[in-house]
């Protein structure tokens with residue numbers, strides 16, 4: 001997306017094209033332009049993209065196939081009671097759409113993604129396949145030390161794939177690049193919260209999705225252009241209900257669902273879509289000035305991250321849902337949409353704990369399940385419409 | 398098949414051990430014993446016993462509730478309280494049981510936990526489960542994160558990570574809760590007992606290599622693993638129990654007797670089957686009957702390895718007490734990658750000379766079930782023996798369709814019979 005500055009419509013059209021392109025054409029193009037460059041896919045929720053970048057590997061977020069693909073081979077690999085994401089990922093793989101990728105990384109998000117790493121090894125024995133454990137113990141000398149070993153292994157495996165040597169300078173540069181990207185992602189969320197009509201969730205979502213396939217430098221440019229364009233734009237203020245969406249950290253709802261929520265009168269002013277873009281929310285690179293070891297910096301940034309996630313253990317003394325309630329307050333949200341993929345154990349088991357925290361704090365919420373290929377929007381439109389109306393009518397009471 | 402079932406002495410012994418344990422639990426607060434809830438896979442029983450705590454395993458309570466036909470009510474209770482119909486039914490069964498007064502399998506109230514020991518091994522749902530319980534009981538959680546063996550190996554960094562957590566998280570929390578100091582020598586003694594019991598368990602499981610097999614390694618196997626997978630590993634009672642069981646099984650084998658079933662022993666085994674996946678507990682007898690009516694004997698199963706894969710050589714090592722606990726946690730069956738699981742099942746089919754294998758896919762258990770259809774094809778390809786795939790649940794009776802399962806099993810056994818007589822070409826019944 002280099003070249004002359006685009007209009008906002010062009011920018012969004014390009015992002016939508018990337019979103020719909022299950023063949024990963026942009027990744028193919030990147031490889032053509034970068035002979036010898038490697039591309040490795042990764043599943044939600046979190047992988048250290050800095051390490052991939054430093055190894056000369058383009059990180060490619062694989063979030064399933066949305067509404068667009070008929071699943072045949074993927075269904076033959078899974079039992080009936082399971083979320084949709086692994087089916088469509090297997091379908092993408094077996095249909096050759098992921099052939100451009102030189103490998104896949106499966107982070108320790110849940111048992112489904114964990115076992116998908118094994119399925120991948122069996123189905124694609126010649127491809128690089130990596131299961132990535134992230135620590136659930138957050139003491140630097142315990143979980144941190146383990147994670148450092150994991151990161152170093154990952155780095156050297158990826159370097160072997162790309163034919164490079166691990167180079168601390170390259171990793172420092174990558175950390176700085178991703179910090180810059182995260183800074184603009186934060187700005188985008190801040191703008192959404194301050195003036196949601198300027199950067200509606202359905203637009204912001206496309207912008208963020210582009211970050212799954214574009215090289216980070218380019219994605220940062222896209223974010224900067226979009227922010228510059230919408231800050232200048234005259235756009236009518238709309239008085240919708242300000243809601244925060246939680247539970248969509250892995251399998252993504254279809255774009256039409258996000259649009260449906262907006263049309264029903266809900267401004268999504270914050271969410272947990274694609275947490276990989278926001279984890280390590282503070283600037284990891286700041287620590288580079290005091291600690292020369294970039295792997296340790298990355299590991300400790302992960303340990304110190306304050307994101308609350310269903311996939312991350314909350315140690316004693318930090319009540320579940322406290323972070324959600326704090327975000328609702330900070331963002332001045334009027335309610336919460338608890339969305340979750342059907343059959344998603346982490347999101348659905350987390351939900352009652354979050355809801356009781358919301359109850360205690362007197363925050364309104366509504367809940368539903370979705371799949372990435374949910375087609376029937378009418379019930380969700382009605383539910384969200386009623387929720388928005390309730391907030392608007394009774395919110396101040 | 399003979400009509401009258403004779404209860405072997407080991408069965409009664411196990412029953413007595415369990416009853417005594419629940420009696421201790423019922424009186425725990427009176428007697429000042431501390432209670433630790435923990436999970437079967439990766440359980441640190443010897444360490445808990447070294448602190449004189451009493452273990453409670455929520456999965457065991459759930460399966461007992463399933464067998465006693467109470468799980469449906471508990472699950473309904475949890476769903477009414479807002480838990481999704483989509484999630485692991487063990488969790489809902491446990492939460493429903495807690496909401497209904499936490500009455501354990503013996504009819505006595507279970508004591509509340511003083512500590513939740515979250516051995517995070519082989520299943521992500523464990524974490525959510527204890528986060529939920531922590532909210533209810535407001536007691537501390539000791540988190541032990543056990544990395545996944547994604548390449549079938551326990552790497553040194555993984556072992557070191559687990560050992561460090563034992564030293565900095567688990568042991569200090571056990572010390573704080575009990576007020577006792579960690580006694581490494583006592584732990585070594587308990588681990589020494591474990592080894593003796595483990596040797597005898599493996600001997601029992603491997604007796605199924607004989608024809609006829611003197612045991613059923615799945616339906617019967619769940620009784621054989623009971624003491625070793627729960628509160629008794631490391632105790633002299635477990636050592637005695639396994640010695641007794643071993644002698645009984647040896648005697649059966651010497652007499653050429655088959656496994657005991659609720660309707661008498663099977664002395665004329667017809668099919669030898671390997672099973673992957675946990676059993677269904679709500680219809681345990683009915684499910685078992687579908688096998689023994691056909692004189693199908695389960696000669697090896699993976700479910701009996703969730704609490705430790707001893708038959709592949711693992712033994713606790715008293716000389717390296719914390720390292721051995723780490724290796725134990727890392728090696729539990731559901732913490733192994735799919736290729737290793739396939740390898741194990743292929744090995745069982747060959748070593749136990751099985752006619753085929755069954756996958757009982759548990760609807761609400763992603764840890765076991767995600768990927769089993771891929772395993773099925775890989776195992777068939779490797780062994781040339783046909784597999785059968787059915788879906789049930791652990792404790793939700795809504796997911797046990799007896800007629801469907803029976804039909805599928807009947808056609809599967811018919812196919813095996815045809816194969817045995819060489820009449821029909823073999824095709825997978827999956």
Ligand code: SF4
Nearest residue numbers: 083110112250251344
């Ligand atoms: S949607 Fe939920 S269950 Fe499915 S892969 Fe993602 S985290 Fe796991």
Ligand code: SF4
Nearest residue numbers: 485487520522762764
């Ligand atoms: S998901 Fe499976 S392994 Fe995990 S707690 Fe539930 S039944 Fe047990």
